[in-house]
Amino acid sequence: MALASTGCGGDEGESDIPTAASGGATTRSAGSDAQGGGDDVAAYVRAQRAYVKCLRENGVDAPDPDDKGTIDFGDNRALKKDAKFQAATEKCADLLAAVPESIEKDNQSKLTDEQIKVKQRYAKCMQENGAADFPDPGPDGLGQGDWDQSSAGAKRAIRICGPIVGVPESAGPGKG
Incomplete structure (x- = not known):
C-alpha cells in the first residue's frame, strides 16, 4: 500500500x-x-x-x-x-x-531467462500433477489467467511442485 x-x-x-x-x-x-x-x-x-x-x-x-x-x-x-x-x-x-x-x-520486475524457465517448469509440473487448468506462463514468464486452487488435485500439485519455486514440501510450524 x-x-x-x-x-x-x-x-x-x-x-x-x-x-x-x-x-x-x-x-x-x-x-x-x-x-x-x-x-x-x-x-x-x-x-x-x-x-x-x-x-x-x-x-x-x-x-x-x-x-x-x-x-x-x-x-x-x-x-x-x-x-x-x-x-x-x-x-x-x-x-x-x-x-x-x-x-x-x-509493477513486476522483468524476469531473467532462468526465472522464466523455472516458471515454465512449475506450470508443466502443476498441469501434470493434478492442476490441469494451471495457466502456462506468457513469454515474459508471468501467469496468464485463473485456475481452481481449491480442488484436491490442485492442492496435491502445489505440494509436489512447490519446491520448484522455493516452497518447501511441508512447511514447519510458524513462529510467533
Whole structure:
C-alpha cells in the first residue's frame, strides 16, 4: 500500500473520476489507452477514490490515490498500530477492489531467462500433477489467467511442485 501518490490536476484530459476530497471534482483520466490500462484502470481508480473517501469519513487523513489507484499511506508500521486506522479500514473493506492485471504487470520486475524457465517448469509440473487448468506462463514468464486452487488435485500439485519455486514440501510450524 505504501506507494507514491501524485496531486490531482484537472487540465486538458478531464474525465468523470471524482477525487476523494472533492466528492465530485474531475481529474486526469486514469483509463486512457496511452497509460495502458483502459477501463479496468479507470474503474480501479474510482474504487480507490471511494475507499479513500470512506477512510476520511471515518477519521483517517488518507491521501488521494495516484493516476493508477496507488495510495501512499507513508509509514505502514505506525498505521497498523493506529486504532482509528484499523477501525476505518474494517468499515471500508468492502470498497477495496482487486488491482487490475495491467497494473500488476507494470509493477513486476522483468524476469531473467532462468526465472522464466523455472516458471515454465512449475506450470508443466502443476498441469501434470493434478492442476490441469494451471495457466502456462506468457513469454515474459508471468501467469496468464485463473485456475481452481481449491480442488484436491490442485492442492496435491502445489505440494509436489512447490519446491520448484522455493516452497518447501511441508512447511514447519510458524513462529510467533
